[in-house]
Amino acid sequence: MTRRSPRIHVAADLRVGGDVVLPEGPARHVARVLRLGEGAALRLFDGAGLEASAVLVEASRKRVVARVESVTTGACESPLRVHLGQAISKGDRMDYAIQKAVELGVAAITPLYTEHGDVRLKGDRETKKLAHWQAVAASACEQCGRAVVPPVHPPLGLADWLVERDEALRLVLHPETDGGLDSESSPNGVALLIGPEGGLAEAEVAAAREAGFGPLSLGPRILRTETAPVVALSLLQYRFGDLDENR
Known part of the structure; x- marks a missing residue:
């Protein structure tokens, strides 16, 4: 069974090819709890409607960085507000x-x-x-x-x-x-x-x-x-x- 890539909220500009430095809490979760290393896949979302596929390019105890590979619009919002x-x-x-x-x-x-x-x-x-x-x-x-x-x-x-x-x-x-x-x-x-x-x-x-x-x-x-x-x-x-x- 394939493990689902973790989804992480980051208040960042999600652009294809851009690097996103994960905030302290998510970075700790990715590096120390999930123990993901370079090359691992992530899903990022900006909280305003954009979703991105990303890959870890740095995963140390001090810094975790993900590179955005593609960006889409989220599709899970209800039509009823x-x-x-x-x-x-x-x-x-x-x-x-x-x-x-x-x-x-x-x-x-x-x-x-x-x-x-x-x-x-x-x-x-x-x-x-x-x-x-x-x-x-x-x-x-x-x-x-x-x-x-x-x-x-x-x-x-x-x-x-x-x-x-x-x-x-x-x-x-x-x-x-x-x-x-x-x-x-x-x-x-x-x-x-x-x-x-x-x-x-x-x-x-x-x-x-x-x-x-x-x-x-x-x-x-x-x-x-x-x-x-x-x-x-x-x-x-x-x-x-x-x-x-x-x-």
């Missing part, structure tokens, strides 16, 4: 939500401060956490084959995020409803709002409804805040995106 507003949760839960949302084709993610959310980030802590979440998104792209890394925007209060929304289809997860995906045609954009572990406050649900968000139920069971985006995005991608082979 979903902006996920995800209430911030503790520990690995937020990482999981971001990782799986990226794998399921989300176009953008905004972490949200909500009334029942118990995470508040300020200053350097927020900056570091945002960089970490963006790295989680890039890593998910490496795994799933996407060449575009969706942005993880700076955290916002829910009211501020609602004001910015102009997507054709806007949905808020609400367990006490029988709301479904009733749109006849595929929307050009979707805003999906998911609350914290304790759920959105009644006033927050009302504000979302006033901002044009329709209720969406995911069935009779109450899902965890990190599970809900997986299920909701799967339904959206099947109904309007690229998970239905017959579309």
Whole structure:
């Protein structure tokens, strides 16, 4: 069985014949974990849509360099652009939500401060956490084959995020409803709002409804805040995106 070439995100200009010096983290992974040497094949992507076949021309403990042999446009982006507003949760839960949302084709993610959310980030802590979440998104792209890394925007209060929304289809997860995906045609954009572990406050649900968000139920069971985006995005991608082979 042939081993698949590793995919690595590099914020670099990918040009045929050009050399790309791998950043410290990916370089360490290639040289010390995978133990790849000169002549080994790699797949590089720039996070903005370009994918490249490359070969290692230098693989030392101090520096790893790949030479680009061909460049193509990535082909794994969903035609459905979903902006996920995800209430911030503790520990690995937020990482999981971001990782799986990226794998399921989300176009953008905004972490949200909500009334029942118990995470508040300020200053350097927020900056570091945002960089970490963006790295989680890039890593998910490496795994799933996407060449575009969706942005993880700076955290916002829910009211501020609602004001910015102009997507054709806007949905808020609400367990006490029988709301479904009733749109006849595929929307050009979707805003999906998911609350914290304790759920959105009644006033927050009302504000979302006033901002044009329709209720969406995911069935009779109450899902965890990190599970809900997986299920909701799967339904959206099947109904309007690229998970239905017959579309």
